[in-house]
Amino acid sequence: MVSTTTLDFVLDAPWCRALTSEQAARVRLDLRERHVNKGGSICHVGAQVQYWKGVVAGLVKMSVVSPGGRMSTFTGLAPGAWFGEGPVLRSDTWDFDGVAMRDTHIAMLPRTTFQWLLDGSLPFNRYIVTQLSERLAQCFSVIEAERLEVAETRVARCLAWLFNPVLYPGVGSRIELSQQEIGYLAGVSRQRVNRALRIMEEAGLLDVSYGAVVVRDLAGLQHFRA
């Protein structure tokens, strides 16, 4: 049995609302949850994918480590994010590391249930396709920012990703995130984050406050160039 917060979170998720009552009932039955303390591991490269996971609360950093030991952070996963469908469909093992950037609450749906939904629900398939498409678009956006090698642009894209309403429907316009944390996510120093945020605030794209950012113009953030 899972907590009511997790249950509410899942039943309210866009993919779940599209299911039949019978399917939703099985989801409810198979659902598990887990609390991960700050710094704890949510998934790691090479491990078997047992569950399709959703971020109920907290923040997860998605990263990979190269053979040389260099670490590259892809993105943050904000509340409302569901992830793991890629590994489930492709390789059965995780292809990235997930680390909790703060105390995090994870909802987990067994792989077999996930596949059962894929086989039995057209709306669920549509949701997954939308999810994958959105992620692909975001990947292009981030790759472009990397090539430009402008820290401000990377920060902007990184934030735009975090506030993506398709991927993270629960996220409003405000996310509690220190400049240090943004630095980890975007792969730039805290100083650069600080400067980038000021520039973007000046441009009217967002407001910065103590330990949080409020997005004013998401589209503007996505297309921001330094």
Place this chain on the structure above:
DNA sequence: TCATTAAATTGTT
């Protein structure tokens, strides 16, 4: 409720 202190975050060099 207010004042004091510690901790976290931000701004600057």
Place this chain on the structure above:
DNA sequence: AACAATTTAATGA
């Protein structure tokens, strides 16, 4: 990376 300034949270009168 180090330091100072600022904001928040916690504590106790």
